[in-house]
Amino acid sequence: MIFSPIKSTKVYEQVIEQIKNMIVDGTLKRGDRLPSERELVENLEVSRTSVREAIRALQIMGLIECKQGEGNFIKENFENTLLEPISIMFMLQQSDPEQILDVRKIIETETAALAAERITEEQLDELKKLTESFQVCRNENENVKFDKQFHYKIAKASANLLIVNILNAMSSLMDSFLEDARKKILIDKENVMVLANQHKLIYESIRDGNGAKASEEMRKHLEFTNEYIRRNV
Amino acid sequence: MIFSPIKSTKVYEQVIEQIKNMIVDGTLKRGDRLPSERELVENLEVSRTSVREAIRALQIMGLIECKQGEGNFIKENFENTLLEPISIMFMLQQSDPEQILDVRKIIETETAALAAERITEEQLDELKKLTESFQVCRNENENVKFDKQFHYKIAKASANLLIVNILNAMSSLMDSFLEDARKKILIDKENVMVLANQHKLIYESIRDGNGAKASEEMRKHLEFTNEYIRRNV
Structure with a gap:
């Protein structure tokens, strides 16, 4: 019998998964405000750190943006979303x-x-x-x-x-x-x-x-x- | 005279920038271990939170991976790097x-x-x-x-x-x-x-x-x- 390794899913990945689900089922759309960090902490029953890590990751991917004093919003346009990962990858591949x-x-x-x-x-x-x-x-x-x-x-x-x-x-x-x-x-x-x-x-x-x-x-x-x-x- | 807005660079973005510089100048290559969180905190003179956020963002982009007990490593291969941002973007664009x-x-x-x-x-x-x-x-x-x-x-x-x-x-x-x-x-x-x-x-x-x-x-x-x-x- 072969055991396959159990993939450890980190908490921040679960938070991203939840946000993705909200996108799939239409709860979150382009330009929408995300629930506040506090709301996410309460609803998802995870730590504030995990919520922040997930939000940072989505920001860095260019999927959400933080508007000072207003909260986090799904972007209206994703034309530059791939730039950051693609250019770091390009450098690392020494292409x-x-x-x-x-x-x-x-x-x-x-x-x-x-x-x-x-x-x-x-x-x-x-x-x-x-x-x-x-x-x-x-x-x-x-x-x-x-x-x-x-x-x-x-x-x-x-x-x-x-x-x-x-x-x-x-x-x-x-x-x-x-x-x-x-x-x-x-x-x-x-x-x-x-x-x-x-x-x-x-x-x-x-x-x-x-x-x-x-x-x-x-x-x-x-x-x-x-x-x-x-x-x- | 026209004032152009000053782009506020967040601390975790600066950390990513530093890591990118290490990649560009060849200090960090595929498969290399990143400096520990503690070392990054000391060398870059930023908070531990900012270092962790930057590392999470790089992980979620599939550029680095965390090996239990060994630290964070630049990945050996980037074949799946674009998947996460591209699929979230695809959903949001309702393509x-x-x-x-x-x-x-x-x-x-x-x-x-x-x-x-x-x-x-x-x-x-x-x-x-x-x-x-x-x-x-x-x-x-x-x-x-x-x-x-x-x-x-x-x-x-x-x-x-x-x-x-x-x-x-x-x-x-x-x-x-x-x-x-x-x-x-x-x-x-x-x-x-x-x-x-x-x-x-x-x-x-x-x-x-x-x-x-x-x-x-x-x-x-x-x-x-x-x-x-x-x-x-």
Whole structure:
């Protein structure tokens, strides 16, 4: 007979489990205030320390936020939730920043196709404006901003929040581990012209609902920028 | 003049920051023991509570583990690190499980192409065995296991740990939010035959170093299973 080890569940893990149950059954929703620490202590019959540890863990994961004097709230948006664990993990795995570029290319290429199918009129308008804002005459910091927003809008237009979450984490990893990569590309005005044209082609394919072309143009675009980053950053 | 808000950094966040710095500068590596709570309290000049909160947060993110009587250790492997934050986030966003299938298809399709380029002889042997183990004559629980391992091996063969991390999280999300999806497919023996053949074609393309074909076969395979899950689960 084989004995399997009994998993010791720590008290703070049980508190998180309870909070998760409240989320599953709909008692707690986005933006809701959590019960106070005192209430959690009383209802769950655990120590104040365990409650605080659980709340800290949820905070650090970006799932709840503490508003001074008001208590703890479930966040309204989780776009940065994965960043902290993913970046610590990335460091510990001593991963090559090239892996970030690969993941981004893989996901964004297909995301462009989804965006071509699912984008709303309003999102298309915004994407058009961002396409036009990205210009040679601007300084690189402004273009970096428009570039990020352009890619973010396409992710949102895919209507898949997991994709938005993952791509946001990749974008922040780029900022941390390929410092100034975007800026270095955009200092070279010749690149800005090339990229502005690539953005235009991506935008037009999405506008025309041509998923295959959007995907293809996004792939070309990211191959160009990734290659530049590999050689120069 | 515009004042920007001063971000209040909590003490436990500073502790995590310090631990991150030790990781960045190489003082702490995978598998290493963290300084004891007492040492952290003394060296960082913070309260024991703050140290414990920081450690709990790192534990809950799956970055460190506590070994009874031995102290806290940086984990050796981070394959499950993203699971907890991603699944809580998924629940809070009230996302459609369909999004999991989409993300998995997007990433695995391209991952198969990377695997075709990068797989080692040893990994190829293991993939061959898994391909052959997945058979009509087995019961569905065994086939579920071989199916998971088959996809996991391909992710590992991509040699991109971020991909392994993300796909593992997607696989666990499937287990949580599309309960028994894999099993339900595999109870139908006709499906097992179809899937066994799809696995074989994927394996052969990877073996032949044909990335485009590996990608194409993986896409067909996941379109088939996703469609089945949509209709039946």
